[in-house]
Amino acid sequence: MTSIGARTAIIAGVVLLSALVFPLYWMIAASVTPESRLFESPSLLPRPLSFEHYRALFAERDFLIPVRNSLVVASMTTVVTVPIAALCAYAVARLRFRGRGVLLALMLAVSMFPQISIVPPLYLMLRELNLLDTFPGLVLPYVTFSAPLAVWLLTAFFRQLSPELEEAAMLDGASRVRALWDVVLPLAAPGVATAAILTFLYCWNEFLFALSFTLGPDRYTVPVAVTLFRGRYQVPWGQVLAATVVATVPVALLVLTCQRRIIAGLTAGASKG
């Protein structure tokens, strides 16, 4: 009885997992297949391996520029978001002041806003301030949308930390700020790292704001650059897929090295609501 159930479960698992992994395998395989072969009948293994698409991507298309742009915007956002979110989350988790509940609910509500609903005034405002097509022009909306998630995650994290250590420090005469800096911050490092990873991923993947607030190839981020690759009549699939592989590499590295942390962060932000 059980063995039949176990076997079905294993088969279902293998099928599901293959469905999850196959598109990524196919993307990599196609990116090293010569263009002429892409349109013959598909084969599971790319036979003549070719790195022509990657060469063209960087030599002819300057794909390093969007990669640089995405790295700059994602790093800048992370550097702004994580500290302000950490301070806010610490206050919500530990200090008793009025409006904490409202604040947390507000953060959750804002993170659920559809992005399109703030595009028009932001576009007009950035245009007025000459910030269209600049890095700060993207960092501003990114901070706004990533900060609430980081606050939620870090609030859940701070609540798991025992308050005893910092209270001990304060009974010894340290001020709250001092205790926060000396005692809490080192303990909070894993949570802060998780918030940083998720913020970085959010920026690296974001599309609508980048599409709306950048105007040309000099400032396109990776998702925008890849999407606008399409020729007028034909999609250069080899290069497009090579670009998607490049777009996936940093994400895959983060997932490979920090999967436990990412899962902890996702569930802390969501299930403990």
Next chain:
Amino acid sequence: MSRLPVTVAIADARLGRWLVAPALVFVLLGSLVPVAATAWEALHGHDLRLPWLGRPFVGLGNFVEAAQDARFTSALVHTITFAVVTVPVELALGLALALIMHAAVRGRALVRLAALLPWAVPTVVAALVWRFMFEAQAGVITAPLRALGVVGESFDWFVRPLAAWVPIGIADIWKTTPFVAILLLAGLQGIDPTLHEAARMDGARTWRRFTTITLPLLRPAIVVAAAFRMLDALRLFDLAYVMTGGGPGTATESLSLYAFIALMQRLRFGYGSALSVTVFLLTFAFALIWVRALGRSLIGERT
């Protein structure tokens, strides 16, 4: 309770406001004020291509126009249908994946990795890869179907109004099922294993334990996951923009996509803002209904 003196509590309250201030300012200036500004802009006639017309106040004129705009109505129908069709599939598959992740003894790290990658990959990447796999000429999905005679010789998903939704839906399910699974996995791990053991002692079979223990206890996690997914699906943009551009014609145009086109391509900021407001209202209405219907499991008692 805290052993700290009362003076600390007073200082804490003051400090709390300072610590919260930066994040609050960003959220107010970057989100709440802009949403209000969008609503205000939606009450005006504003065309960036016709600047000499100025920005006259037109009241609800833009919304009246939307109500009479067949393209708006179908975008609305597309968006709701898309959410209602894909989210239950994502919940069901996500639950299956969560159960597998929970039960996996060997290869747990591998399973987790396989599940996390689609979630972490940029949506644009998912869109392009699935578009490539569904390509008419030699797509890895289309070609075998053609060889088996399931689809005709010249079949192309992307020129048919209904068929064009299939790649979009599948890409969405592929991309977001892992997210559901991760949320539900946390719920599963919170279920006390002794409950299952007790039920097994009493002779309850797997299926019965699943329906009487696992599902009811998982309800809060399912409610939360469904809410996240619905809110996300109702603002569908990336997949439709990249995979079909809303086509053929406007057959796969979502509400967010139509709003974007009105804003950024036609530069009709008044009308585009009105469309953006409807996306906002749609998600807001859903959130209200969901919280009303399913109550506390969403907002929790922790604050």
